[in-house]
Every structure is written in structure tokens, then in C-alpha cells.
Amino acid sequence: MADFFKKLFGKKEQKVEPAKRLANESATTAPLSDLQINAILSNQNSRYEMKQLVAAVGQSVGKQREHNEDSLLALTTTLSGNAESVPFGLYIVADGMGGHQFGEVASNAAVRIIGGSLMKKFHSYLFNLPTQNIQDPLQEMMAQCVREAHEYVQREAPGSGTTVTAALVLGQQVTIAHIGDSRAYAVFPDGRIDAITRDHSLVKRLEELGHISKDEAANFPHRNVLIRALGQGEDLEADIFTLPFPQTGYLMICSDGLWGVIDEKDIQRAIAEAPNLQRACQIMVDAANAAGGPDNITVVLAQMIG
């Protein structure tokens, strides 16, 4: 029954003229500035003939830390011409930890090694003539690069570790490699925010086991204890999986300095109100700092347009 109504009203809403809908919205929310209205209108009017990937980032050391132990890589490539355009992007957020300032070594090594190794693997596909398809499955390549970074951190920065959330966008699919408690989200224009990754943290584990409730989890004293980290332990098992790129929405990756400090509403609002991705990232970083900035803050937003 509910579905039926949803369908009914969902369809109805689509029929409303853009201008009318705008009027409706402003009646229920705060009045929009001219700038915002222009942004919304221009978004509605513009058509992108070519499918392309766009991305922006934001980062801040925060208000309470001296060091930035977060590292970030954002690579966006579009190759187009007579052959079909295949969007290619690589986005990595790593949040390092561990004594002797090795945390920043670990996170920096993770983004560079994973990024560098993947680019090497994709070089012949992207730039060779004629282009060469890679036979190795994407998930295996990701796993291999993560393992390389893991071994490097164990060797060069023993005792330290880092979270890694890496998203490889190829065509319409995203392949994610994930360890630790940085997160990837799919953010949709209707306000829905889906967490794509699962934290490898003690608190999440307890929540999954049903030993603590969501509220208890929010106030759990050891929220920052990880049960898996790159650089830690003999056998590292990253979560690696592939899913369709959130077509009408955004792919977002961030460290816990962001998701642990601002809530989903703040994220929604930042993305909805900002005129572009860069502003949206900065607004989120500012919000996390305004809320105390207890930890390093890193965010990446990527969008598929066209």
C-alpha cells in the first residue's frame, strides 16, 4: 500500500514544473539566496553531452592536533575521442596512527603505494596505442596493491598502521578496498546517505554482535579502537568489493575526523547547498572544525555527470 502511494506521488512530483517545485520548496524551508536559486536552475538546465567524472577534496589538520596523519589521493581521468569515453578515477583516504609520528608515514605510504601501483597497472590500458585491456580482475589488482602498501608500512614504519579506503572508478563501476574506520558513502540527491563500507572497529563489531545499541555505540568510550589496520598483523584482509557508481548522486570518502564529528544532515546540507563540489568539501571541513575539530579531517567527493 505504502509503495503504491509512493509510486503515485513520486510520479506526480515529477510532473510539476521546475519553477513550481522551487516555489514549493522555498515555502517549507528557509528562503534561498539568489545565488542558490541560480545554482539550482543552472543545474537543472545544463545538459552534459559527455559522460565525465568530476571530484573535489577537502582536508584540515583540525583544531586539536599538531600533526596531520590523514593522507589523501584524488586522481580523475577522462579519456575521450573517437573511442568511447571511459571515466577513470582513483580516490584514497588514509588515516594513520601509531607512535613516533609514524602514523603520517603509514598513511602517506598507503596512498602513494596503492595509487602508484594501480597507475602502473592501468598505464597500458589508458595510454598505450592500441589500448591494452588488463586481464587481471580489478579486485585482485586492488588486493595486490594494498598488500604492497601493507608490507611497506610493516617494514618502514613498524608499530604504526593506517586506515585505507580506496575507490577505483572505472566506467560505471566502483571497486572499493577498505580497512579500518575511514568510510565511503553513496550520497543521493533525495537526501539518502548509504554507508558503503563497514568500519573495522571494536565499537562496530560490538554493535554487529548486538551487544550494544546504536545509542550506546555513539557514546562508547573506545570508539577509536580499530580491529584491523594496514600495517598491523601478519595477514591483512581488506574488504574488497565492486558496486555501481551512485549514478544520480555522489561518492564520498572521508576520515573519522569528518564522519565522527558532523552528522548525516550536515553532509546532506553541505552537498545540497554548495554551488559546486569544492565548496561542499570545504563546508563539511569547516563544519567539523566548528564542532571542535578533534581530529584530522579529510573528505573526497566524486560525481558522475552526463
Added chain:
Amino acid sequence: METRNIASSDSNSESNSTPRQQIQAGSTLANRYNIQDVIGVGGMGSVYRARDLHFPNVVKLVAVKEMINTAPDPLVRQTIVQNFEREANMLATLNHPAIPRIYDYFTYDDRSYLVLEFVHGKDLETIINDSAGFLPEDQVISWAVQLCDVLAYLHAHKPDPIIFRDMKPSNVMINHNGDVVLVDFGIAKTFQSGQKGTMIGTEGYSPPEQYRGEATPLADVYALGATLHHALTRRDPRLEPPFSFAERPARRINSALSMEVEAVISTALQYNPTERFPSALAMKDALMNVARKTGALSKITSALPAAASGASIKPLWTFKCEDEIRGAPTINQGVLYIGCYDNNLYALDAAEGKFQWKYAADGGIVSRPLVFDGNIAFGSSDKRLHLISQRTGKLVWTYYTEGAVYSSPALSEGHLFFGSDDGDLHAVNVSSGRPIWKHATGAPVHSSPLVLNNLIYFGNEAGMVSAVDFRGAMKWRFQAKRAVTSSPIARGQAIYLASLDSHLYALDASNGWAIWKFRLGKGSLASPCIADDFIFVGAADGFLYCVDIRTAKEIWRFRAENQISGSPSAYKDSLYFGSVDGSMYCLEYRTGRLRWKFETQGAIIGSPVVFDDILYFGSTDHLVYALFA
């Protein structure tokens, strides 16, 4: 504070440009303790072996534990030192054979030292790691009993019980007499200032409530349970998800263990403290009982779960054809359609198996009939695609290819698509039976095409997977190492298929990129099937594999007695498939547990179909079967 073995600590301390300098061997502390060696390194400082120079005529060895006060605030530092001294005083009053004696303590600048009895021996973690197999249960029980004793002693301390807090194999020394000594009291904990930011949890032995800051005698009981679990299974809990002991009972890992000892361990490891042993003494009693029992009674062999046999399963009906059935049935409007090697396509009443009509081709039929708009389309080894009337079984048209047609047709936009041994994918107009185009692949196409998003996906016997558009133009190709007889299936933006090259592949439907591949024991001719987030496929090694569709991780595998050539079918929470061993299997699909199997008199090559709680399939014993699913 965690003590690590010496070998690893040495290499660490060299590569670490740690600001915390270790004391050099040969130097003397407090004019009394001559440092000989580092025997452990922890987060708070090092542990040294030293000689007590107050006994010049004998070599009296002591352990000197160093704790470095890193708190920047002077008031905090002072409090830490006071706590340290208070605890050292308290520990000095303890008198138990399994607790090292405390001789002395002192503080210089930012370093505090505790001088303890030196224990000759090895810690339990080293013993576990150095042993070739599992430690004998009797041996571990005898140590466990001693550990219960010493915990009971600590817990009975007045005025307040002492909680050890850090029971784990590396904190249990086995001395030269083979007795346990508890080392590394939680005293060092006072030196751990509150850490900020992301931390790495390495615990694994501590109970859940300890993370909430509660330390009770029952926390030590849990940690002892975890220690025993580690000692008896060689599975280090620090490498496992926290509190996952219940998911890996000790006997599943070490089947030589007694059920009794497993019961003791699992009671100690209860998540809820009230469900554990009420005290270390109660745990000791339980262990003593185990020792008595296992010593006296011969091992109890576990009764194997009675495998559900198919003997009790009676088919609803069977129908006998004149030759082997190697294809899959289709059910439509209460009628079952199935092709046979006797060249006939049969129409049977699905409820009772009564014959309705048959249509004779000029060759065997293995393709799955496709029913649509009152017609049935199927291929035959007579090189033709046949279209016949669903009601009467009379021919509408046939279409000739240059090779046998084993591929089942797919319908889209008024066209039928199917492969042939002539190496082509054929597109035929449904109403006229006229060819629209052929797409040449260079090798026979047994794989049945999948139509999705205006593309047609199929494999060929040379291992090539092709995606062609509705005009027959190639969109992409993917090359497997051996034949792809398997028919692709889709989920989301990916297609899945198996190959004789022993892999199950996930390919990006829009560009043919391999997303993952999963290694099978042998090649597979069979098409996979999907339910929930699982993908199932059988292979020539006789295994039916269940794989997580997102991550390509194996969930379970089930072994049939011979190869599996047909595609499985998922229905409700069951998975059905046949094997060349002649049986139809029903498994619970989330766990791979066998529900039942049903034996036929011939190999089962084709796939089963479930409709309205009834399972239909054919066998090479010439029979079509209908069973209650």
C-alpha cells in the same frame, strides 16, 4: 604493558628511532643492579635481566622492569609515581608460588623501576609458537588449574580484590619446574596516559566489559578462558575479531579436545559475565572434573548427524522417455516441457506427469525450451531452431544453422538469439523465422545468450565472452583461458559465468572488465545461479561452491560424489542441483548443509526447476522426476 620476545624487540628498537633509550648492558642501576640483557620491551619501557650486586658471592638474578613516565603535566606525573609506589607496596605483600616476589622499587626522573624475582623459563606464548602441533590437553589443564589457583588468591585479597587484568599467554611463564608464574602485573597500566585519536586495539583476551572500564574477577575468568582457547587451538585471538570465540569452538579447530574442556572454555568465555563461572575457584573445580573424566573415561566419539537419505523421498510422479535427458525443463501454465535425446520435445501435465503431446525433431534436444506468446522455441542437434505451438505441439517454423544447436534461445524485441556449433550467434525474427544477422565468433557457441540493457552476452568454446548489440556489432570481448559453455547471468551492472579454465568470473557488463575471478578446483560447464548476495556454481571437481557476490570470498562448498554439470536452482532457502553421481541434492543455501539427496539411476546433467514447491528435473536414466521441494 606488553612484553614481547627478545628477538623481535631487538630488531624493533634498532629500526625505531625511539627517543626512549634503553639501558646499556653492563651499566648499574641504583648502585646495585647490574644490567645484563633486555628480556622484553613494552609500550611503557623495557624489562631487563640484572644481577643483584648485594650478593657478591652468588649470582642472584633479578628482573628489572622499567616504566617511563611520559605525562607532560608535572601534577599528573607525580600522581602516576604515587600510584606506582602504592601498587608496588601492595604487590610486595603478596606471597604465592605463582607470583614473582617483589624486592625493590625506585624512581629516577621520569623512570620508575620495579625489581622482581627473575623467572627461569619460557612464556606460554613462546611455548605455543614453538610447538609443532597442539599442546596436550592434559598439560594445558594442569597449568589452567594452577592459574585458577593464583587468580583465586588474588581475587581473595583484602581489603580489595586484586584483578590481574592482563591474563594472556605472554604473561604466563612456565618455569624450569613446569609450574606457572604470572608475570607483568597491571601495575604498568598507571603509566598509560589517556591516548587520543585513533588507536590500534590488540587485546583479544579481554572481556567486553573491560572496554567499558570495568575490571572484576570475572574479567580474569574470561581472559583465562581466552588464554586456554589460544593454548589449545593455536589460534591467536588478537588476530580474530573480538569476542568471536563462540564462532570457533575449540574442538572445531582441535578435534582431539574433549567435549568437557571445550565446555569449560566456552563457559569462561561467555559474553555476559553472569553466565561465566562465578569465580576462579568454580572454574578450577570444573577443570578438575574434566581431568578426572578424561583420564578415566575413554573418548566419547561424536555421533555423526544422520545424513538425510533419499530413501524416504518418494517422487510425486515420474515419466519415462526413450533416451537420456540432458536438458532442463520449463514449466508454463501447468505444463512441463522438456527435450530428450530421443529427439522428442515432451509436454507433460506438471501436476501428474501425464503425457500431453510430443514433437519429434531430427536430433537430440538439450536446450531449455523457451515458452512465449503461445509458442515454444528450442534448438536441437539437428542444426535447427524449432518454433512450435504450445497448445498442439505443431511446427510453426524451423531455422537452419550450420551446426548443432545446444544453446537455449533468448527472446528480446521480437527476436530470438541463440548460438550454434557453426560458431555464430544467430538473430532470428520470431514471426517470420527469417535470419536478421549472424555474429561470427570462430568457435562453437554452446552458451545460452543473456539479453540485458540492449546487449547480448554469451561465451564460446574457445573461451571468448562477447557482448554484441542488437545490430550484431561487437561491443566488447573478454578472453577466458578455456571454453565458456556456461551461460551468463546478471546482477546489477555485472555478468557472471564460469569457464573450463577453472574460474568463476564477474565481468563489468558495460565494458567486459573482470571485476573478480574465483578459483574453482576444476573447470565448469555449468551456469551459476544467484540468491541474496550469494552466487552458486558447480564444477567438475564435484564441488558446489557458494561465493559472496560482492567480494568473491568463498562462503562454503559442498562435495557431491561426482562432477556437477548442471546449473543449480535456488528456491526459498534451499539450493537444488544434480550431479553425475546420479543424485539430486537439496542444501540449505546459507550454510551448505545437506537437507536431503535423491538418487536416480543415471547421471543428472541438466538443471532442475522449482515451481509451486515442486522440483522437476530429468536424468540420463530416461526419467523425468517431480519431487516435493
